[in-house]
Amino acid sequence: MKISDLELVEGFKVVQPDYEDTEIKAGYTSDLLSDVMANAGEANVLISIQAHKNTLAVCKLLDIGALVVCNGRDTDEEFMDIAKRERIAVFVTDFNQFKVSYLIGKML
């Protein structure tokens, strides 16, 4: 699947649509950024409640192309600016991390 396929998931809202539409082979679910750094592996989508600049820094370092922000967490303007500049796709959903992982997992 591709990142753009996430736009079709019901309950997902794309809030940063200007991204590089790369292939998703795996995902990673975690709210601990060091855990993401250590274990995200080949994941290209990060499922997390952490929606701040450092999450984007981690995505960039690990070549993660998409971030799904769970539990309807807010994203601020600066965050969005960086996501746009780095062309990282950002989705927001009211679902929790488990539900999101399930929804994306079954699409893989």
Added chain:
Amino acid sequence: MPVKNIQLLQENSPSILLDVIYRSKIKDIMATKLVTAPSTVTIKEAKSIMKEAEVTGIPIVEDNEIIGMISIDDVFRAIDGDYMDELVLNHMSTDVIVLEDDMPLAFGITYFEKFKYGRFPVIDKNRKLVGIITSRDILHELLFQLNHEVARLESEIRSDNDPDLTTLKEVFKIKKMDFANAGKASNEIKKLLKDRNFDPKFVRRVSVAAYELEINIAIHSDGGELEFFLDKKKAVIVARDSSPGIENVELALKQGFSTADNTIKSLGFGAGMGLPNVRRVSDEFNITSELGRGTIVQAVILIDSQEGS
């Protein structure tokens, strides 16, 4: 006296050494937790105070001014002479030699060579007692400083000796609690490597190490810098900060151990994975730290390494 024969202050001493002993001030090295006694205590009481405080000598103070020193040697003499119940006033050494807190470490070394005392009280410019220094404190400081200097020299030698080898050297300043920019240095390092078409696994390992060290400086220190070297064989990241130092390095390297507060944890940091992550991706990992003096972490990642990413 261990310091006496080391002969640090020679004309032909290496300039780095002289630099260190003139740069460090007595006040940076002295113990500030003071145990003192009035002259009205008995020698026996003074002995108990020393025992409890685990020190071998205490300044005798009157109206905030030192009027003498009583040491474990005086106690031994009192045992021999059987006058343990007499007041320290009559048996303390009164020709007290003091150091001033603004003096360089070099003065301290000279004093320990010149006078045969195990410790010197330290006063400030108002002649108020502010600390006490032992030869052990000095040795400790010297070892710590020299360790830093050797690490620095080694990295300089690496780059100076063979200019062809050092293909890159970058230094990034990291500010305390500057989360807005945290990740910037590591992303720049990543870009430098990516632009040179390095193996993605190597790039990732360097990125992980750089990121964790960068975040550590921002979270835990009062600010510092991240140095990045790259040559044909390896990438070296040196993270350096000036304080506050790590209380227990072994514990800090343990997965899951963290001293971060809840604000930091709510941002997804402070899970106790930072240093273990760095060590895991590194082929060579060194850390030196001392409370109040700072921390240096060096991570070496070989280009042709089979380590896990």
